[in-house]
Amino acid sequence: MEILKCSNLNKSFGRKKILNNVSLSLDEGDVLGFIGPNGAGKTTTIKLILGLQSIDSGTVTICGYDIKKEFTKAIKNVGGIIESPDMYMYLSGYDNLKLIANLYGVSKEKIDEVVKLVGLEKRIYDKVSKYSLGMRQRLGIAASLLNDPKLLILDEPTNGLDPEGNKQIRNLILKLSKKGIAILVSSHALSELESIVNKVVIIQKGSIVETSTLEEVKKSKNSYYIFEVDKIKGIDNIEKISENSFKVNINREEIPEFINKLIDKKIKIYSIYEDKLSLEDAFLKRTGGNQID
């Protein structure tokens, strides 16, 4: 089932175009990595999705409800952290959760449940002003889960977390996605999300530069092999790296056949190795080698 669908979103501040025909969609259980450098339009897109900023043109539908026309019905299914987990600093973590729980008519047990889920039991009655950024991130996630959302939007959730906390959040996201929640996670670095996302959208200067499923990416990522040879004359379908080396996009099974072909052409092979690109590099490759960050 399609949970979130954004079609051709446009947004300008004055003359400056912030978003240019941004489209993306999420199904139940999807974890979408929304990647882009700072200032690319990630947060603006999220704000448009949540109705926090007006949409110049384009539509956002959440669980079939248009965010503009049926705001309350659409937003009912959403939980999220936007920009940073801004909480009332003068209240305790528990009071912050209680305030939100009140608005949905959620029970105390649910509050305890989400607190346990993010591992804040020990400090939940402390004032938020005494929390570290990582604790506030976790409190923010707890808050966004109170209404059992179908769509969870997390804007840079790993910001300020130590590696251990980072891992916890990733595990949490995986756990939630298994429950069927569609999750949109934004980050400026894909490497952080590599292990948990199944869909990736890359945004740059307000435009989507790449949308794909992780399988596609992984496939393309695994099929580069680099050959070092004495000469490269007479070989078809290759990418030249230097006079004595090239790169070829073939499957693992095709390698012996390819080697045979080279031997037939009397080309000496000195070494063959797999090009170990990260997910991010793979994307860079596909988008024409532009730097993301």
Added chain:
Amino acid sequence: MIKLIKNELFKIFHKKSIYVLAGIMLAFVILNNIVYKVFYDDNSNYISQTLNDSSWEIDYYSEELKNLDINKESDKEEYISCKTSYDIAVLHSSYQIGTWQYNIIDTRLYDIIYNINYYTYIEKNDKLLKEYQDKYDYYINSFENNNFKVFIKEELDSTQKEIDTLEKEKKTITSTKRLKEIEDSLNILYIKKEMINYRISNDVPYSNSYLNTAIEDYIDTYTYLNSTTVDSLSYNEKIEYNNNLSKNATSKYIIDNKIDLNQENTVRNNLRCIFNSYEILIVILIIIISGTIISNEFNKGTIKNLLIRPYKRSTIFISKYISSFIILILSIIYLVFLELIVGGILFGLDSLNIPIVVYNFTTSSLVEYNIFTYLGILILAKMPLLILIMTLSITLSTITLNSPISIAVPILGYTFSGIIGSLAMSFDLKWMKYFPTMNWDLTEYLFGGLPAFQYTSLSHAIIISIIYFAIMFTLSIIVFNKKNIKNI
């Protein structure tokens, strides 16, 4: 919406600032009550006024006397009037301010002392001097023996004499104009006589007391009302006429019922004047609350947490508005409560049984109110002022998202409203009747009263207040609904 309002109140009551403000209010109430306790005596006289200090007067006149020569023909007149003033000052110094003796020295003894001086220094006449000297001694003797009835009886005699003379003249007179004059004077004299008889039968001396004041006020206002015709009055004179009407009726009420309606050092009086003393506190509190209730959430980023909930933006705005209004009402209740406790400890609560008596100009009669009913009416009449100030803060808070501006501008507006009002009145600026501050205080219209600014009326004031409210409220909702949550 109730859930939203509950949340707003929860947030407000978890802020330290509200308790600081509540503490300031408590301190202010305590201070105000202590001032009344310390500076007013039991007869509700301001204490520093009751400290007799005639010494500078005595010094002044004795100095003057040294410069005058009684043997010089040109100085004689001045010498004896100066000597008389000196003697009066000396006499004043021997009695407490507010005693009946002190109060009547000027009116009853001036002539006698003057004559004594006259016959001593100018026209030496032993026989007349002796006569005045005896009278003086007799008066001073009555002073010493606290025999005020001598003076009351004397007043009665002289009044009766005046009445008799006029009654006699009335019978012979033919001119209608003169007849009218005589009848007017007679009316006043009969009232005077009635009051003198009241003094005799109720033992009311001329010393400062609420009954003495009421008697004097009653005669003064009666005289004014009797000699004034309403039709020819200018607007300001009409206001004065109304004041006299009201004072006349309340004085009569006090005289008839022997109830001190104007005693200042009571909880009742502090409650009756609650807005005179404490309005500024309520105004500041509500401006601080409503001036930050929206802008702070935007500035701290917490507004996002509110706007992504399944509520319309206008519902969220109205909840915040209603929460501010609830705080406004609570702050008034809190003040009344504080006054009851602090004032109750210092003065006791007995005064609460005394009704508030007001003159209703529409029905031309006195109305008695229980103090709390009266307070309710007063609070209602102050609502336009408080609500408009509150709405102004919220509107500024919504539009500018700047808390200092949303607090400072309404406080300045409130502070200058008095000056604006007096400017409008002194330059007779008719168009100012459309200005909000000229209309937002309905207390002056209560019980059919006339407003100080003549171009407004109760219905006009209500309509203008509603229009300003509607403009600001609608504007805030529109702006709040359209507001983009900017990226930080």
